[in-house]
Amino acid sequence: MAESKKVVVFRIQGEEYAIPIEFVISIEKIAGITPIPHLPHYVNGIAKVRDELIPVIDLKQVLYHQGTNLEEASRKIVLQTEELSVGIIVDEAKEIIDIPNEAVKPLGLAAYQKTSYFSGVANLNSKLITLIDPSVLVESLEGIKDIKEYMKNQTQMQ
Known part of the structure; x- marks a missing residue:
């Protein structure tokens, strides 16, 4: 049997991205985010999730340097990395799927330091899904030590 990876697929700016399911705690509607002054521009604020305060990051701001226009389909995906639990805001959480390992190709830009959190690209049914390593993503954020x-x-x- 071919090895595969279970991922949560989400959309930002019309592109599809995926995060391995083992990092995902929950997918929630956007609510209860308290803005905090002086945090980096990509942090919308903090939210309480399961009695834990977590920073909420606008992933569109990180990837495209544009804020997300919150809509009905917008979601907060709560992630647990080794270092920190975070919420990421996405335009839409689409589905949970299995991606066969042979469908994942390394990203030619992986050497580019600013995109080191892209762990590969899956070519599935003529659509490309960029895989994100949440641990590398969180560690690569400017000012993350201050947030921690x-x-x-x-x-x-x-």
């Missing part, structure tokens, strides 16, 4: 420190302080104050 802020979140640690918030947790201790609870």
